[in-house]
Amino acid sequence: MLVSRRPYLILAVMAGLLATMVLLWEYGSSFGFALRKSSQGGSVDVTLYVEQFAFSPSRISVRRGDRVNLRIISKDVTHGIFIDGYGIKKEIVPGYPTFVSFIADKPGKIQIRCAVICGPLHPFMLGEIVVRPNSFYWGSAVFLALLTATILGFTETGYKRSANNPHPKIQATGADLLGFTWIKRIFDWRGFQFSLMIPGLAVLALALLSGFFGTPIGAKNFSMIFVWVVWWGLLVLLVLPFAARAWCAACPLPAAGEWLSRRAFVEKANRFFGIGLRWPSRLRNLWLVNLGLVLVLLLGLVVTTRPWVTALLILSLMLTAFVVHLFFERRAFCRYLCPIGGFLGLYAMLSPVELRSKDEAVCRKCRYKACYRGSSTASENGGGRAAYPCPVFEFAAVMDRNANCILCSECIKACPYDNIALRTRPFFTDLLNTKRWRTDEAWLSLILLATAVANLATKLGHWGWLKHWASLAELRGFISYTLLFLLWTLVGVPTMHWLVSWLSRQASGRRDVSTKTIFLGYAYALVPLSLMIWIAFTLSFILPNLSYVVSVLSDPFGWGMNLFGAREYDWIPYLTGWLPYIQVASLAVGLGLTLKVGKEISVKLFGEGKQALRASWPFGLSSAAMSILFLALFRG
């Protein structure tokens, strides 16, 4: 068993004690016993200036119980203010100071948001009021530290490596979903993938139309809201943690190219259109994906704030996919080029579902390998149905990871022996089942962790200058941002990771394991942490902006249509008072899983025994430090 219960019991008791202490400290006075001296109720007067796209001072520090009197003055255009958790929302018209007053009775960081659309970066115009003592932040940090100590010190590893079985596999134990007849029938249906792609294609068409011809106001434009709030939200919150690369089966980006090269939408045609070159062997890796991801994330603030840039990004991805389809066979774009595909592929390894062959012996006897080569007629395929070859060059018989499989269902259709299973399984199985750690994949993991920091700091931070730089408002600022971003992503984080790997090697005392191997192995262990950080980031971004969906559905292009009568639906940030708990819970889950996987990977690196245990400490502590850095960005 991978997970033993005892340490989690200890952890639960400690978390319970901590929570009780915090509750008594914070709210004890309401029950009659004051642990904390009740606040004096001082008064803080602050003149708060607002301008595109920052508050100044961007961070205000008050003591708990203080009455905060804000006199807010606009330096340029009309802005607004929304105070998380206090329900205060007011407009700030230039020339007329706005007065806001409230008692800061909740501990911790309060985010303040601009409440009136004031330009492209409006959704990211944020300020902070820190109510000291920030017991929420310190309490959470202590909790993460306790979590680290418990997992490193008390959990047992489930991974058993021995000399005659150097790569023991964690077997998927769950049910085969294809065992249910109706599910199997859906996957066998030739129209399966086509009908998955159609809703995406409709959204994509509307996104392109509204991006190029609709209003330039992002918050009122279908492309912005449906790509960066709805699609991104669903992708990160549902697909990434649960559904492997299912999005890739539904993705409309390669549709045009694939349909043309197959000469069919649904059925299996026997000739293909295009040159059909093989993808160059030197590019059969993730380096181009990594490059694309770094570029897209570098331009993150530009892309997510201007509708036409989003439309242009979608269009250029579509065109690239189309051209690649004309020249190369199968979906080379999806496997070797698409940045979103790489992003999904890394986290797909965590997913609790997998598509695999049922019985290797059956595959060994199978002569035609229709799952890999496709099949044109039923007879030559020994009774299977006509199906396309695997679009992403995977051979189901030996496929042991989710990273490349796009769940398109062609192999299920092709196999004459019904030897393909779609199983449920424990989370993060593939991270341990990876036989050979790949350098490109390890870098992908590090890039996604590093860019999560940059993303958080620019989009949800309170630093106006950083947003100004990152938004390409002027070239010099953007060059500085680019240098900072690349230095952090490609030098800073990898160097730190290298250092940690070297320390782990020293701690283990093993000279025969190279630092590089440790570097690669531990990079895989960071995948759960970065996933949970992306989830926390996504919730922190979409909850405040979700209400735009209502008005955008009624007026998708900002042309004054009123399809459902809700054009004037007001902006309401949802559940922002809950964000602190969501963020800390995500961080705790991510850190916990990363430590757990890190410990298992230590066994994989160093074998069972004291060496692996000692080696997992430097890695574990650095992961905890990373989490506390994120905690500081979120709540510090």
Added chain:
Amino acid sequence: MKRSEILAGIVVLLIVVVLPVSVLYPHFFTKEPHAGDGEILLVARTFERGGWSPAKVKVKKGQKVRLRILAEDVTHSFQLLHLGVDTGPIFTGTSQVAEFTPDRAGTFPFYCNTRCSTRHENLMGLLTVEE
């Protein structure tokens, strides 16, 4: 060709051709969707982004005028002092109707009365009232 292919082709055609045409045709070839019946659409943009559009509006004396003013980048307002019109702030992405009946002929400047950029003062348009 199989029936499924034809059906799929029709669905794709609907999305790729019919949808864009039905969205774009009215946008480019019929009246501005924002303005209702009898309304004149006036888009407010900052001076740096092109100012009022249209910058010149012609109306008839003694006839009721309905101007629908849409703020397209930041918050603006519409002020026509000679005829006593001031809408107050029109928040970004929303529109307001200014309704008035001009009682004298002539050409009158109108302005934005909510600071909208560093060159906010230059944001001017002309309303001509004809006899």
